[in-house]
Amino acid sequence: MEKPLTGNFRADGEAVSLSEYERSGGYQGLRKALLLTPAEVTELVKKSNLRGRGGAGFATGMKWSFVPMGKDAPHPKYLVANADEMEPGTFKDRALMERDPHQLIEGMIVAAYAIEADIGYIFLRGEYERSYECLARALAEAQASNYLGHNILGSGYRFEIHLHNSAGRYICGEETALLNALEGKRAHPRTKPPFPQVSGLWGKPTIVQNVETLCNVHHIVRQGVDWFRGLSKTADGGTKLYGVSGKVKRPGLWELPMGTPMREILEDHAGGMRDGLRFRGVLPGGASTDFLVEDHLDTPMDYDSVQKAGSRLGTGTMVVLDDQTCPVGMVWNLEHFFAQESCGWCTPCWSGLAWTEKILWAMEQGTGSTRDLETLKFQTKFLAPGNTFCAFAPGAVEPLQSALKYFAEDFRRHVDEHRCPWRR
Amino acid sequence: MLTAEERREIEIKLADYPNKQAMSIESMLIVQRHRGWVSDESLGDLSELLGLSVADLDGVATFYNLIRRRPVGRHVAMVCDSVSCWIMGGERIRDRLCSRLDTTLGETTADGRFTLLPIVCLGACDHAPAMMIDGKLYEDLDEQRLDEVVARYK
Known part of the structure; x- marks a missing residue:
């Protein structure tokens, strides 16, 4: 089967160089895109049914269509690659950036062209130092070969990409919190509306996309909508x-x-x-x-x-x-993460998650009560969508609410036996 | 006082942003790369350079866990405590590291050799448990490999 995103990876784990990337069709998607109008590129991405790979699954082309276009549109417009991979258990964007960095860069340039963006940022996790090195080298190569800069491949289109080091905190993955972080502020989420597509970075139209999403964009332009949709077993392409x-x-x-x-x-x-x-x-x-x-x-x-x-x-x-790992302990670990990473902006989140973590820890220590089980259930409702400022807390209680349902017996045993049955 | 090198690096990065406030995080990271941490004195110097109040800068510094407002040892070891590493025995690796170096997470060894910190998921879940020392990732850790890795840092 075809593997457009990883087919080019080198067996030795090193990053693909510009010449290797070009030999396998690299930057052909960009060349093709520059012959189309921005609206035509957006239309292709819409028809491809590419959905966001960061977690929310929003339709990519649809998101772009909210950006004001034409000569009255505010400028500079921004395109931000969300490279703040920090969802525990997730290790996909790091591979894409370390092993084929030009793919992300080409995807970004094509996406930027579609929304007529002037400036791009790669918002990169601070710990991803190897990704930084790979991307910095690739950006310099792309600049030197005129894929980035004042007059990209003689098209008259101008776009630059800057690499932004983040300094931690999971909330930066939330797109409006990310924008505050890029502006040099504490990363609290912003009120929506206005949505970033209209008023984002420094109040200008901004698109924020996950790394894996962007890596697909130029493939769609180069090989077509039908090809892209054919890669998938479902209606969502790729x-x-x-x-x-x-x-x-x-x-x-x-x-x-x-x-x-x-x-x-x-x-x-x-x-x-x-x-x-x-x-x-x-x-x-x-x-x-x-x-x-x-x-x-x-x-x-x-x-x-x-x-x-x-x-x-x-x-x-x-x-x-x-079956030899404690489900309650696993949920405690998850809620420990979320309680720690809550940005502190709204009370239900910072207070509710700290409370939740404390109860789970008590259960692991053998001091949990039946009433605690009720409180945990209450927290999953209390922190449900609509009760908190952003989607962080509702996401945080998803594993908890399902664990209470599927592993009820295990929670019960922690309370009844006054200990964690898995800890010896 | 900021060094000439620190100033130069900050000025180069300033060109990436439309204003100086956007440099608050990056400028502190630059200072930290040279000194290991961001002191009150450095905050004052950056405040002057960027035209931001010390309070604003400290507000930013204390939000982000990778900006350190306390001195660290010669090496900084960050041990992943997120879910995949937890399942794969991350707590054992953490405990071994702490006992070997006779310190706890958040602290620096008496000889100033290591500072140990917990860190969230390092994106190495298929090679858990994982840790990072001075920015270098170490994967598939067990007690023996941990000892070998730690011994490399003097």
């Missing part, structure tokens, strides 16, 4: 980077058709559970997605199917829970 971590035989990352069944990924690619262990559940798309269990293993891993099963595709990188 391939998807799927990952598996936890106690499976072969944890890893694979590019597969969008909509590949979960069982196929876990068993054929990840090799199934390690000997002696049984599968109990999985977070299908990172820490902020609901657990799915054995009954759901035949779910196709696409946005709509995973949602129907009661969770979210999220980042598509799965974390597997086995």
Whole structure:
């Protein structure tokens, strides 16, 4: 099968150089895009049914169509690559940036052309130092070859990309918090509307897209809408980077058709559970997605199917829970992360998540009560969408609410036996 | 006082942004790369250079966990405490590291060799447990490999 995103990866793990990238068709998508109008590029992306790979799954072409266009549009307009990969269990964007950095850069230039953006930023996680080196080298190569700059390939289109080092905090992945961080402020989310497409970075029209999403854009232009949609098993176009971590035989990352069944990924690619262990559940798309269990293993891993099963595709990188790992402990670990990473802006979030973590820790220590179980249930409602300023807290309680449902017996045992049955 | 090198690096990066406020994070990271942390004195120097109040800069510094307002040891080890590493025995690696170096997370060894910090998911979940020392990623850790890695840092 075709692997447009990873097919070019070198076996030795080093980054693909500009000349290698060009030899395999690199920057041909950009050349083709520059012969089209920006509206035509957006139309192609719309028809391709490319949906955002950062977690929310919003239709990419649709998002671009909200950007004011034409000679009265405010400038500079911005395109931001969200390279702040920090969803626990997620390791796909790092691979894309370290192994084929030009792919992200070409995708960004084509996306920027479509919205007539002037300036691009790659908002990069501070810890991703190797990604920084790979991208910095690739950006210099692209600049020297006139793929970036004042007059890209003689087209008259002008675009520049800057690499922005972030300094931590998960909330920066939320697009409006990211914009505040880029402006040099504390990364609290902003009120919406206005949406960034209209009023984003420094009040100017801004598109924020995940790295994997952008890596698809020039492939669509170069090889066409039908080709792109044909890569997928569903109506949503393209391939998807799927990952598996936890106690499976072969944890890893694979590019597969969008909509590949979960069982196929876990068993054929990840090799199934390690000997002696049984599968109990999985977070299908990172820490902020609901657990799915054995009954759901035949779910196709696409946005709509995973949602129907009661969770979210999220980042598509799965974390597997086995029968010798404590589900309550795992949820405590997740809520510890969320309580720590809450930005502190709205009270339900910072207070509710700290409370939740404390209760889960008490259960792990054997001091949890039946009333605590009720409080945990209450928190999942209290922090539901609509009660908090942004989507952070509702995401944080997704694994909790599903764990309470699927692993009720395990929570019960912690209370009744006054200890964690898994800790010896 | 900022060094000439620090000033030069900050001025180069300033060209990437339309105003000086956007440099608040990057400028502190630059100072930190040279000194290991951001002192009150450095905040004052940056405040003057960027035309931002010390309070604003400190507000930013204390929001972001990768900006350090306390001195660190010669090496900084960051141990992943997120979910995939937790499943794969990250707590054992953390405990081993702390006992080997006779310190705890958030602290620096008495000889100033290591500062240990917890860190969120490093994006190495298929090679868990993972940690990072001075920006270099170490994967597939077990007790033996951890000992070997730590021994490389004097």
